[in-house]
Amino acid sequence: MSADDRIGVLLVNLGTPDAPDPASVRRYLAQFLSDRRVVEIPQILWQPILRGAILTTRPRKSAEAYAQVWTEAGSPLAAITRAQAEKLQAALGDAALVSHAMRYGQPAIGASIDALFAAGCRRILIAPLYPQYCAATTATVADAANAHLATLRWQPALRFLPPYPDDGAYIGALKISVEAGLAALDFTPDVLLASFHGMPERTRALGDPYHDQCRDTARRLSEALGHPVEVAFQSRFGRAKWLEPATDATLARLGAAGSSVAIFAPGFAADCLETLEELAIRGKEQFAGAGGRQFAYLPCLNDSAPGMTMLETLVRRELAGWL
Numbered sequence: 001m002s003a004d005d006r007i008g009v010l011l012v013n014l015g016t017p018d019a020p021d022p023a024s025v026r027r028y029l030a031q032f033l034s035d036r037r038v039v040e041i042p043q044i045l046w047q048p049i050l051r052g053a054i055l056t057t058r059p060r061k062s063a064e065a066y067a068q069v070w071t072e073a074g075s076p077l078a079a080i081t082r083a084q085a086e087k088l089q090a091a092l093g094d095a096a097l098v099s100h101a102m103r104y105g106q107p108a109i110g111a112s113i114d115a116l117f118a119a120g121c122r123r124i125l126i127a128p129l130y131p132q133y134c135a136a137t138t139a140t141v142a143d144a145a146n147a148h149l150a151t152l153r154w155q156p157a158l159r160f161l162p163p164y165p166d167d168g169a170y171i172g173a174l175k176i177s178v179e180a181g182l183a184a185l186d187f188t189p190d191v192l193l194a195s196f197h198g199m200p201e202r203t204r205a206l207g208d209p210y211h212d213q214c215r216d217t218a219r220r221l222s223e224a225l226g227h228p229v230e231v232a233f234q235s236r237f238g239r240a241k242w243l244e245p246a247t248d249a250t251l252a253r254l255g256a257a258g259s260s261v262a263i264f265a266p267g268f269a270a271d272c273l274e275t276l277e278e279l280a281i282r283g284k285e286q287f288a289g290a291g292g293r294q295f296a297y298l299p300c301l302n303d304s305a306p307g308m309t310m311l312e313t314l315v316r317r318e319l320a321g322w323l
């Protein structure tokens with residue numbers, strides 16, 4: 001491979017505010033919630049609601065939530081994604097140049113593609129870190145990458161990592177990770193609960209495979225663990241009907257039944273606000289408030305050894321013919 005015929009790998013996750021303050025959260029939410037793939041309401045109706053009610057109230061509340069999970073390395077999502085890219089670079093060595101980007105906020109996808117190209121990458125694998133395909137996540141990464149290429153005279157060749165909801169490498173990594181999490185507890189939970197990010201119910205009827213792929217993941221993981229895995233969908237936003245059952249209602253039901261529970265979020269490649277605050281902090285409170293006994297939150301794959309082995313496997317497979 002010559003210096004101007006290198007292979008690039010760009011890990012992409014959702015994005016996160018630059019700081020846990022209302023102004024930064026507002027900037028982030030304005031970009032995120034203006035994406036037509038995320039909120040599928042005509043812009044002429046949606047923008048006044050977003051600019052009016054939502055962006056005047058939510059940033060303050062969300063900033064407080066972000067402040068509870070912020071670390072010295074910054075937002076957990078940003079720090080973990082950076083660590084994943086660094087470890088994947090170490091695993092791949094000279095075979096490829098690895099970098100990371102965020103769909104919303106920084107580092108931007110376009111600038112990251114330019115940086116890889118400037119370093120000699122003429123072939124780039126874009127890897128959206130979403131195990132389950134969703135138009136609001138997977139497709140919008142491809143949209144952003146392709147929109148950037150539309151501005152270039154000299155384009156790199158692009159490949160996209162497909163979703164991996166039932167891939168053996170992913171299920172295997174989840175199994176190791178969940179079993180290690182359970183082994184570290186001082187109780188044996190009655191219920192294993194897999195919480196996936198929610199979506200409006202209507203996207204399912206419109207043909208989005210997200211719901212079915214979440215169910216596939218949970219079924220395959222349950223088979224691998226030899227233990228039932230319950231499924232719930234979290235983070236409802238807005239007034240429309242979202243996928244059910246809802247995580248908060250499920251935790252309240254399990255709590256009221258006097259169960260003990262271990263909850264985890266296999267749809268998130270990295271721990272973030274939605275897992276560390278919504279599940280580990282607020283979910284625990286909801287569960288205990290309903291009368292639940294023991295509760296444990298098990299971390300995402302993050303940059304753990306099984307998580308990195310999985311990423312390397314998926315990426316190497318997708319680079320076949322290029323490497």
Ligand SMILES: C=CC1=C(C)c2cc3[nH]c(cc4nc(cc5[nH]c(cc1n2)c(C)c5CCC(=O)O)C(CCC(=O)O)=C4C)c(C)c3C=C
Nearest residue numbers: 014015016017038039062077134136137197237272273274
């Ligand atoms: C209509 C609104 C939203 C849709 C649709 C949606 C889909 C979706 N999101 C993720 C992953 C993440 N979402 C995160 C935060 C977050 N999500 C929404 C709204 C929708 N998400 C909001 C308003 C927020 C911001 C936080 C808040 O104000 O509550 C995050 C965490 C980001 C972080 O900084 O830590 C992730 C990750 C998926 C996978 C998904 C569809 C499948």
Ligand SMILES: [Fe+2]
Nearest residue numbers: 014197235274
């Ligand atoms: Fe979200």
Ligand SMILES: [Fe+2]
Nearest residue numbers: 235273274278
């Ligand atoms: Fe949330």
